Amino acid sequence: MPDSASPLLKVALVEDDIAFQNSFAAAVRNSTDMQLIGMAHNVAQARRMLAGDPLDVLVVDLGLPDGSGIDVIRAAHASWPDCGIMVSTTFADEKHVIASIEAGAAGYLLKDSSAEKIADEIRALHAGGSPISPRIARQILLRFRPVEQAPQVPTAAALATATPIASPLSPREREALELITKGFSYDEIAELMLVSRNTVMTFVRRIYQKLEVTSKAEAIFEARNHGIL
Amino acid sequence: MVFSRSLRTFLVYAGLATLILAALYLGSRPQGIHLTRAQLLVQYTQGYPPPSRTADWRALPGRWQDIALPHAPRPHMLPGAGDAGLLPTQTTWYHFTIDPAQAAPSGAYLYIPRWKTDGELAIYVDGRLFYQTHANLQWNGSNRPLWIPLEEAAESTPPRDLLIRIRHVRGIGGALSTLWIGDYRQLAAAYYTRAFFQAELPYISSAMFLATGVFAFLVWLRSRRETLYLLYALMTVATFLRVMHAYMGADRLPVSDAWFGWITVNSVGWTILIAHLFLTALHHHHARWLTAVIAVMCLGFGGITLPLFEGTADATIVSPLMYITMVSVGTFTFIVHIVWSRRAGTMEGIGLAICGLLSFILGGRDMLLQNNIIDIESLFVSFYAQIALIIAFCQIMLSRYIRAMHAVAESNLVLASRLAEREAELNASHQKLREIERREVLFQERQRLMQDMHDGLGSSLVSTLRMVEHGHIDETDIAQLLKGCIDDLKLTIDSMEPVETDLLLLLGTLRFRLQPRLEATGIRLRWDVRDVPPLPWLDQRHSLHVLRILQEAFTNVIKHAGANEIVVTTGVRDGQVCVGIEDNGRGFDATMAAQGRGLGNQARRAEVIGGRVEFESTPRGTRFTLLLPIEGARTQPA
Numbered sequence: 061m062p063d064s065a066s067p068l069l070k071v072a073l074v075e076d077d078i079a080f081q082n083s084f085a086a087a088v089r090n091s092t093d094m095q096l097i098g099m100a101h102n103v104a105q106a107r108r109m110l111a112g113d114p115l116d117v118l119v120v121d122l123g124l125p126d127g128s129g130i131d132v133i134r135a136a137h138a139s140w141p142d143c144g145i146m147v148s149t150t151f152a153d154e155k156h157v158i159a160s161i162e163a164g165a166a167g168y169l170l171k172d173s174s175a176e177k178i179a180d181e182i183r184a185l186h187a188g189g190s191p192i193s194p195r196i197a198r199q200i201l202l203r204f205r206p207v208e209q210a211p212q213v214p215t216a217a218a219l220a221t222a223t224p225i226a227s228p229l230s231p232r233e234r235e236a237l238e239l240i241t242k243g244f245s246y247d248e249i250a251e252l253m254l255v256s257r258n259t260v261m262t263f264v265r266r267i268y269q270k271l272e273v274t275s276k277a278e279a280i281f282e283a284r285n286h287g288i289l
Numbered sequence: 290m291v292f293s294r295s296l297r298t299f300l301v302y303a304g305l306a307t308l309i310l311a312a313l314y315l316g317s318r319p320q321g322i323h324l325t326r327a328q329l330l331v332q333y334t335q336g337y338p339p340p341s342r343t344a345d346w347r348a349l350p351g352r353w354q355d356i357a358l359p360h361a362p363r364p365h366m367l368p369g370a371g372d373a374g375l376l377p378t379q380t381t382w383y384h385f386t387i388d389p390a391q392a393a394p395s396g397a398y399l400y401i402p403r404w405k406t407d408g409e410l411a412i413y414v415d416g417r418l419f420y421q422t423h424a425n426l427q428w429n430g431s432n433r434p435l436w437i438p439l440e441e442a443a444e445s446t447p448p449r450d451l452l453i454r455i456r457h458v459r460g461i462g463g464a465l466s467t468l469w470i471g472d473y474r475q476l477a478a479a480y481y482t483r484a485f486f487q488a489e490l491p492y493i494s495s496a497m498f499l500a501t502g503v504f505a506f507l508v509w510l511r512s513r514r515e516t517l518y519l520l521y522a523l524m525t526v527a528t529f530l531r532v533m534h535a536y537m538g539a540d541r542l543p544v545s546d547a548w549f550g551w552i553t554v555n556s557v558g559w560t561i562l563i564a565h566l567f568l569t570a571l572h573h574h575h576a577r578w579l580t581a582v583i584a585v586m587c588l589g590f591g592g593i594t595l596p597l598f599e600g601t602a603d604a605t606i607v608s609p610l611m612y613i614t615m616v617s618v619g620t621f622t623f624i625v626h627i628v629w630s631r632r633a634g635t636m637e638g639i640g641l642a643i644c645g646l647l648s649f650i651l652g653g654r655d656m657l658l659q660n661n662i663i664d665i666e667s668l669f670v671s672f673y674a675q676i677a678l679i680i681a682f683c684q685i686m687l688s689r690y691i692r693a694m695h696a697v698a699e700s701n702l703v704l705a706s707r708l709a710e711r712e713a714e715l716n717a718s719h720q721k722l723r724e725i726e727r728r729e730v731l732f733q734e735r736q737r738l739m740q741d742m743h744d745g746l747g748s749s750l751v752s753t754l755r756m757v758e759h760g761h762i763d764e765t766d767i768a769q770l771l772k773g774c775i776d777d778l779k780l781t782i783d784s785m786e787p788v789e790t791d792l793l794l795l796l797g798t799l800r801f802r803l804q805p806r807l808e809a810t811g812i813r814l815r816w817d818v819r820d821v822p823p824l825p826w827l828d829q830r831h832s833l834h835v836l837r838i839l840q841e842a843f844t845n846v847i848k849h850a851g852a853n854e855i856v857v858t859t860g861v862r863d864g865q866v867c868v869g870i871e872d873n874g875r876g877f878d879a880t881m882a883a884q885g886r887g888l889g890n891q892a893r894r895a896e897v898i899g900g901r902v903e904f905e906s907t908p909r910g911t912r913f914t915l916l917l918p919i920e921g922a923r924t925q926p927a
Contacts, residue, residue: 151782170805172775177805194797195786243797244816245804 069186070115072098074106074132075148076125080171084119084148087175094182103127107135114140117182119169121148122156130163137164137272144185154199161268162275167191189246189261190268197240200267204229204274228270236263319400319479321471322391324451328353329360330382337378337426337456340411342418346384346452353384359403361464361661364609377459378407385451385468392447393439394472399451400480401435403665405464406455412437413452422539427546427605428553430539432669433488436480439470458606466666483668488536491672495532498525498679505686520567521686527563528675531556535672547596550605555594557612557652558587561619564645564678568626571641571685572633579622586618612656619649637688641681648674737830738781744890745777745837773844776802780840784833790823792866792917793859795832796839800857803843807855810847818859821866822919826899834894835868835915838902841891842870842913850874850911861919865900868915876906891915 071094073084081099088096097115100106103126110132118136122129133145147160148169157168167190169181181191229237232253239249250257330351346353360383387393399420404410407427412420420437424430439448448470457463469476502525509518534553542549562583569575590611594604604611623646630638652671657663753770756762783798796818807814827835846852852874859868888904895902900917 151779153782154786172772173805174809193801194794195783195801198791198794241791241797242793242818242820243800248816 066093069094069117069182070097071095071117071119071182072100072109072115073119073148074100074103074109074124074129075119075121076101076123077121080121080148083175084178087178088182090175091179091182094179101125103129103132106132110135110139115143117144117146117186119146119148119182120160120165122160130159133160133163133165146181146185152193152196154193154195157193157196158199158271161271164272166265166268184261188258188265190264192240192264194241194243197237200271201229201234201237201241203271204234228274229267233263233267236260237267240264313482317478317482319469319471319476321397321469321475322387322393324385324387324468324470325358327356327358327360327465328384329356330354330384332380332382333459334378334380334456336376337408340409340418340421340454343416344413344418344452344454345416346382346413346450349382358468359464359466359665361405361665363662364461364660378456379459379463380454380456381463381465383451383453383455383465385453387447387449387451387470389447389449393470394447395445396441396472397439397447397470398473398476398480399435399437399439400469400471400476401437401466402469402479402483403431403464403466404435404455405431405457405462405661405665407457407462409456410435411454413450413454414439414448415450416452423541424538425542425546425549428534428538428542428549430537432535433539434480434483436484461606464661464665487668491532491535491676494676494679495525495529498683499529501683501686502526502529508690517567517570517689518686520563520570521682524560524563524567524682525679527556527559528679531560532672532675535669545596546605547603550603550608551591551594551596554604554608554611555587555591557615557619558583558590560675561615561622562587564641565622565626567682568630568638568642571638572626572630572635574629574633576625576629579625583618583622586614590614609656609660612652612659616649616653616656619652620646623649637681637685641678641685644674644678644681648678650674733830737833741781741833741837746774746781749774749777772806776806776840780836781833784829784836787829790825790827792821792824792827792835792868793818795827795835796857796859796868799836799839799843803840806847807843812847812852813854815854815856817856821859821861824866824917824919826918826920831898834898835917838891838894838915839868839870842915845888845913846870846872846874846911849877852910862916864919866917866919868917869912870914871910871912873910876908876911 071088073081073096075081075084085096085099088094094117098109098112100109102124106120106124118140120129120132120136124132129147133147136143136145144167145160145165146167146169147157147165148171149156150171152168152170157165160168167181167185169178173181184191235253236249239252244252246257246260249260253260328346330346330349330353332349332351399412406429408429409422409424410429411418419440422429422435439445451468453465455463455465469479502522505518505525506522509515509522512518530552534549537549544552562580565580565583569580590604592601594602594607594611596603623642626642627639627646630636630642648671651674654663655669655671658665658667658669749770753767753774756770757767779802780799783802800814800816804814843855846855850872852872854873856871857869858871859866861867888902891902895915898917900915903912903914903916905912905914
């Protein structure tokens with residue numbers, strides 16, 4: 061879809077680590093199809109940036125000096141609904157990534173990625189693809205576990221998360237996630253499921269959106285519960 | 290304080306009862322014609338011939354004498370001797386002439402508060418037999434006042450002439466109270482009140498106590514050790530039998546006079562025996578001699594008067610003697626029981642013994658009444674003492690019962706608190722155990738990470754540092770080494786999250802981490818894994834070993850094999866799960882390489898988790914296999 065005549069991707073970074081700022085800036089600079097519009101060092105600067113015109117891709121670090129990147133992601137998702145948001149992370153550990161996705165992120169960027177890899181990830185995200193690791197897939201499967209497969213003795217927490225969600229995953233999405241947990245790549249999954257790579261990427265993006273929506277619903281559900289209590 | 294309060298309560302209730310009784314007494318005073326004088330004629334007879342249908346008082350042989358009512362000649366203790374085996378009896382006639390000035394109203398009743406006879410009492414009105422009782426000879430309901438409706442026919446005229454015929458053993462019994470004639474309004478209250486207090490109240494209360502006795506008996510059946518319940522039940526039975534002669538006998542009895550007398554008279558002795566045993570159980574002063582005395586008395590009287598054999602004494606006839614004996618023994622028994630109860634400090638015992646004593650003192654008084662010594666129009670009162678006695682029994686049983694229930698409730702409480710204590714102890718020890726377990730887990734985790742840092746990241750960083758220091762290394766190599774370190778670190782972090790027995794998830798994680806490096810080196814990866822059974826032993830510690838073993842295998846291929854394709858397979862072989870990593874590189878001498886540190890590490894780690902590694906190298910490539918047990922026999926927690 062994007063041809064040589066298409067406008068440049070407008071990219072911004074929220075990050076307090078100078079080294080990553082530099083390598084990120086270099087990676088964007090070296091790509092002809094994107095342009096670094098903004099760079100925020102903390103939550104306050106990020107909020108000022110969000111008051112401006114929407115961008116295409118925003119990369120956010122979680123550990124900011126004056127607050128959590130999660131809040132930036134949530135604010136960005138609200139202000140710029142069409143902007144692709146990525147969380148930048150060293151380990152892509154599921155706890156941080158899933159929290160970011162629940163706040164509205166569509167993917168993550170490994171900080172030790174090469175310059176080309178960084179540019180590729182930005183492009184892929186903008187094109188509608190989302191990266192996912194086997195562990196994150198596993199975590200989402202557990203989260204959306206159908207009620208009948210719930211453990212024999214459901215804990216209060218398990219009930220709270222399981223009850224409001226009647227497994228919103230479609231069987232195809234579930235199948236894709238299961239293959240991801242077994243280590244298969246997007247291409248291999250596309251082959252196994254007899255669909256295109258793009259479709260698999262759409263599955264993942266949609267699953268991320270469901271995760272965000274259900275987390276919002278859960279928040280409301282819980283707030284109401286607490287209100288009643 | 291408490292005493293004065295309970296005393297006040299008692300006084301209030303006693304006062305209230307007195308008031309009610311006084312009101313009853315005053316409200317039930319009889320009115321109407323009161324016949325207090327009569328003419329008397331006594332005839333000596335033999336046996337009990339029936340009365341004639343008509344009787345003209347003037348025609349009766351003998352001399353009439355004027356007497357005042359109530360008429361109650363003093364009896365002898367024993368009947369006089371009869372002629373030719375027939376019982377010497379006497380017929381007593383009472384004649385009344387009713388003053389025409391105070392004629393009976395229409396619908397009048399004849400009310401006789403008390404009468405004593407053997408067999409029937411016959412009443413002639415104006416010379417004709419008008420009323421006749423049908424009863425046993427001796428037990429004939431004389432404790433029931435008579436309430437006889439007079440004739441109320443069209444031609445009826447008020448009676449002018451009353452003749453009453455009673456018969457009894459010569460010298461014993463026979464008496465008549467004053468008579469009343471009046472309509473319902475004038476006499477009913479008097480009659481019903483007397484009937485109630487004389488016959489019905491004893492009947493109702495003894496029947497009620499018998500019911501509680503049944504309850505006590507059932508309690509005893511369930512816990513045989515509680516003999517008090519049995520004694521109480523027996524007491525209610527004996528009392529019921531005793532009280533029978535207060536109300537029985539208005540009609541013929543189903544048993545003979547002899548048996549009825551035997552039962553009702555002997556039952557006094559039985560109540561003494563039972564009360565004695567009961568009181569002994571209360572104060573635990575065992576006086577076997579007294580038990581023996583009472584038992585001998587009961588058995589002796591019972592045997593002598595048993596109507597089964599010819600020649601035994603009739604209990605009714607000898608009752609005055611029996612009563613004197615029994616009242617003496619009973620009075621003595623209760624007096625000593627009062628003493629013993631006081632010594633044992635049991636108020637219940639004292640109360641019971643006092644009630645018993647009272648019943649015998651009143652019994653003595655009733656004996657006087659029975660023998661026409663005191664006014665025969667008064668009531669037999671020992672029944673009420675017997676009621677009080679039973680209430681005292683009831684009170685004791687009730688308090689025992691309630692105490693037992695409280696004891697049960699208390700023991701339940703104690704049990705509950707003990708249970709709670711045990712539970713708390715258990716919780717505490719459980720908490721302690723969990724704390725120990727947690728520390729153990731933390732310790733193991735720290736050990737694991739330290740070992741891992743030492744073997745992997747630490748040594749890699751140190752060797753990189755050495756190389757940089759000695760200067761024989763270029764930037765690309767440094768970057769390569771540092772990337773390796775970061776990969777190490779990522780795998781360490783991955784191993785902190787549980788994989789829950791899922792080997793493929795572990796392999797997927799490894800691939801996810803190694804993919805960028807493989808891509809950078811241009812080696813193609815074929816992911817040819819198949820589902821394998823879950824490995825229950827695969828915890829964090831073990832999964833890090835698996836990751837390190839396979840990471841080493843990948844690193845060896847990338848560094849040394851010069852391959853351009855790696856195939857990863859999984860499967861089950863000989864009851865073991867196997868992970869295969871196969872390259873198309875140049876191969877190596879497996880025997881030589883096995884001495885190298887990397888391969889040795891793999892074998893060591895595999896051994897720790899109960900598996901092993903295999904190499905198969907040819908010039909066309911190398912196949913590395915990690916074999917893992919499905920059931921980690923060694924590592925399975927108990």
